[in-house]
Amino acid sequence: MNRYSLRGKVVLITGATGGIGAACARRLRGRGARLVLVDLNQSALDALTVDLGTDTVLAVAADVTSLEQMRSVALQAVHRFGRIDVVFANAGIAADPPVTVATADVSTYEKVLEVNLLGVWRTVKACLDEVIRNQGYILVTASTYAFVNGVVNSAYATSKAAVEMFGRSLRAELAHTGARAGVLYPGWVATPIAHAAYGGNRTATTMAKRAFKGPLGKPIEPDRIARAVTAGMERRGARIVEPRVWVPISLMRGVFATATDAWLDRDTTFAALTRRLEAETRR
Numbered sequence: 078m079n080r081y082s083l084r085g086k087v088v089l090i091t092g093a094t095g096g097i098g099a100a101c102a103r104r105l106r107g108r109g110a111r112l113v114l115v116d117l118n119q120s121a122l123d124a125l126t127v128d129l130g131t132d133t134v135l136a137v138a139a140d141v142t143s144l145e146q147m148r149s150v151a152l153q154a155v156h157r158f159g160r161i162d163v164v165f166a167n168a169g170i171a172a173d174p175p176v177t178v179a180t181a182d183v184s185t186y187e188k189v190l191e192v193n194l195l196g197v198w199r200t201v202k203a204c205l206d207e208v209i210r211n212q213g214y215i216l217v218t219a220s221t222y223a224f225v226n227g228v229v230n231s232a233y234a235t236s237k238a239a240v241e242m243f244g245r246s247l248r249a250e251l252a253h254t255g256a257r258a259g260v261l262y263p264g265w266v267a268t269p270i271a272h273a274a275y276g277g278n279r280t281a282t283t284m285a286k287r288a289f290k291g292p293l294g295k296p297i298e299p300d301r302i303a304r305a306v307t308a309g310m311e312r313r314g315a316r317i318v319e320p321r322v323w324v325p326i327s328l329m330r331g332v333f334a335t336a337t338d339a340w341l342d343r344d345t346t347f348a349a350l351t352r353r354l355e356a357e358t359r360r
């Protein structure tokens with residue numbers, strides 16, 4: 078397989094100042110890529126840019142849910158660097174504290190879908206012509222939640238299952254263009270988005286410990302994702318799964334889903350924890 082060199086390529090990253098985004102930005106700079114960093118807060122972007130080198134980095138505050146803002150980012154990137162080769166649609170949020178469908182506040186629930194799914198679609202839509210023109214690569218951040226039951230995290234898991242299908246469909250649609258698309262599936266990663274399940278909320282933390290055993294429940298450092306992402310971009314891969322312990326589960330997802338859904342049907346401790354979380358979060 079031909080290696081897709083990242084040297085000199087223009088890579089646009091959303092959620093760039095978050096744990097995974099910033100770690101990837103550092104690794105990609107190390108590979109010689111020029112970067113377009115997108116996140117909500119300009120001063121956080123500026124701090125990261127100073128770290129990475131201002132002459133090869135463009136940092137633009139924008140909200141991925143705004144197609145207009147993402148089109149403006151794409152224009153600014155082309156104006157500055159002449160092209161966009163790779164788009165890493167990575168910005169995401171989760172409900173914190175976690176909630177059930179019954180107790181969720183409508184606007185918070187829909188905001189998760191808006192950012193995680195429509196934000197990815199709008200980021201890609203704004204940049205796709207450039208990526209096709211340059212026969213580049215689009216990477217969308219899903220999650221192992223694309224195939225793990227989304228109990229007490231359903232807006233998030235629903236968005237990630239949808240993002241996975243978006244990325245797979247896009248890859249097939251790009252096959253005739255020379256450009257490629259792929260899906261990133263991180264397991265648990267030690268970043269702010271995982272806060273509730275790792276100490277931020279006592280009930281959610283107990284639930285996560287019960288549901289994710291051994292290495293499946295051990296958060297990895299963002300730099301491990303960044304290494305996998307860099308290597309995945311260099312092969313313009315269809316799937317990037319990290320940590321690799323999730324690979325067999327991803328491959329056997331039908332059996333895994335049937336078994337875990339049945340376990341959730343029966344597990345009275347988990348049901349009691351769900352009831353407790355509902356009591357804590359009911360509005």
Ligand SMILES: NC(=O)c1ccc[n+]([C@@H]2O[C@H](COP(=O)([O-])OP(=O)(O)OC[C@H]3O[C@@H](n4cnc5c(N)ncnc54)[C@H](O)[C@@H]3O)[C@@H](O)[C@H]2O)c1
Pocket residue numbers: 091092093094095096097098115116117118139140141142167168169170192196218219220221262263264265266267268269270271
């Ligand atoms: N950390 C994990 O355990 C984990 C696991 C699987 C998938 N993911 C996914 O990885 C991606 C990156 O998450 P992370 O772990 O780095 O979390 P993070 O919270 O550190 O970073 C998320 C970043 O997205 C930005 N963002 C949020 N809404 C935005 C918007 N509307 N427009 C632009 N930027 C916005 C935030 O400001 C933040 O910098 C997310 O899509 C997340 O769902 C994370």
